[in-house]
Amino acid sequence: MSDTQSDGSAGGCTAHRTAVTEAEVEALVRGICFKTGPPRTVGVEVEWLVHELREPRLPVSPERLRAAYAALRTVPLRSALTVEPGGQLELSSPPAASLMDCVRTVSADLAAVRAVLRRDGLALVGLGADPWHAPRRFLREPRYDAMEAALDRTGPAGRAMMCTSASVQVCLDAGHEEPGPLGVGRRWWLAHTLGAVLVAAFANSPLLDREPTGWRSTRQLLWMEIGAGRAGAPDLDVEPRGAWARHVLDAPVMCVRRDSGPWDVPEGLTFREWTRSGAPPPTREDLDYHITTLFPPVRPRGHLELRMIDAQPGEDGWIVPLAVTTALFDDPEAAETTYRMVKPLAERALGLPAPHNPLWLDAARQGLTDPELHEAAVGCFTAALEALPRLGATPQVVDAVAAYLDRYVRPGRCPADDLLEQPRDADGRAHGKDIHP
Known part of the structure; x- marks a missing residue:
């Protein structure tokens, strides 16, 4: 499920409500959010x-x-196709x-x-945040009305996140119960530490309103600004199931659904x-829905959903972060190498959960110009390159990762640097003409 995918049903809002207690919520979250076993699947x-094919700076009308x-x-399609609140398009693989x-x-x-979009003069564009257009909501549904009202309390970042951001989210099995590189505890920790390296290496959103924001991943900045309760991670120093269960219980309720009306x-x-004093009390359906309104950088949904990577340029740019992340988690040798490479970075988190700690802030702002992030990224991408053939990757995928390593990672760059180096209009603003669908 995407960040803002609609759940149109009211989920038992009135009739036949069966309330869940605080203890039942904790047990349910522990059971449904971490399905353990040897890693076997990826998504x-x-x-x-979505922009005009020939001139991406022009807005596309809602009618089109x-x-x-x-x-x-x-x-x-084999993938699920959904539309985000601002009209962004998402494909979710099985x-x-x-x-x-x-x-x-x-x-x-x-x-x-x-092919369908091209016939209508439209194209898909891979950018972490729309550099041209202000937030404009395309979907009008009770969920998004409620989400907008809730997020507006923390400032304008929520509307920008809903309507102008895009990402590549890699989904991996949670891991097995045994300790080691493929165990659930190690993978949970790794996702939150390696995640900062992935933010820096794939940052691709340095502009808003054609102006540099000072951040290579403005998308990550937007997520941070909507608050730790909504978009933060739980404490990493606690067992994953217990930490996530407490986080779910202590997170703010975004909305209480109704069968009709706002x-x-x-x-x-x-x-x-809500479980202690709510009237009406929450149900299992309310709990399931509440979890979909939490947007941490790593969301456990039975599997682990890594949500920190900006959408990538080019038709096939998304394959590189998918391949790199899968290799670093699912190949035991690469996972062990990655753990050693990123472990020193954990000291920069200062005990604060992602993405609101200095490590993640530096990754989003500086990208791979940060020396420690750069060193870790080179080591991790090198480990991924060695692991990909063992995972059955084709030469084309291996070559794409090698090209990314040479073009961006080794020189300490990311796609955001290409955007920042674009020619400027007469008024000094990036014109965006070099962004090709």
Whole structure:
């Protein structure tokens, strides 16, 4: 499920409510959010901005988007196709038995989607944040009305996140119970520490309103600004299941759904408080829905959903972060190397959860110009390159990762640096003409 995917049902809001207690919530979260076992499957969720094919700076009218998306719904796809609040398009792959199965499925689906959009003069653009347009909500549904009202309390970042951001989200099995490089505890820790390296290496959103923001990943900045309760990680010094269960209970409730009319948007009510004093009390469906309104950098959904990577340039740019991340987690040798490479970075977290600690802030702001992040990225990408053939990656995928290592990682660059070096208009603003769908 995407960050803002709609759940149109009210989920048992009135009739036949069966309340859940605080203890039941903790037990449910522990059981449903971490499905352990040897890592076997991989998935990816790729989000895209949708723009005019020939001039991406021009806004696309809601009418054209509706017509294009209606046409797309007639296309047979293996991936789930959803639309985000600002009109961004997302493809979510089914769980795949291997990296290459995932790549082949999503590549075929994207080719079909692009063909339909091209007939309408539209294109998919891989950017972490829209550099041209202000937030404009395309979808009008109770969930998004409530989300907008809740996020507006923390400032404008919430609307920008909803309507102008896009990412590559890599989904991996949680891992098995035994300690070691493929164990759930190690993978949980690694996701939150290596995550900063992935932010820096794939940063691709340095502009808003065609102006540099001072951050190579402005998308990551937007997520940080909506607050730790909504977009922060739990404490890493605690066993993962218990830490996440407490985080879910203590996170603010975004909305209370209704069968009809606007949904309630409580202020300052945690799910724990709702179980103790709510009227009506929360149900299992309310709990499931509450979890979908939490947007940490790593979200456990039975598997681990790594959510920190900006959308990437080019038609196939998404394959590199998918391949690198899969190799570093699922190949035991690469996972052990990666653990050693990123362990020194943990000292910079200063006990603060991601993404609100200095390590993640530096990754989003500085990218690979940060010396320690640069050193870790070179080591991790090198380990991924060695592991990919063992995972059955084709020469084309291995070559794409090698090219990214040479073009960006070794020189201490990321795609954001390309955008920052674009020619400027007469008024000094980036014109965006070099951004090709």
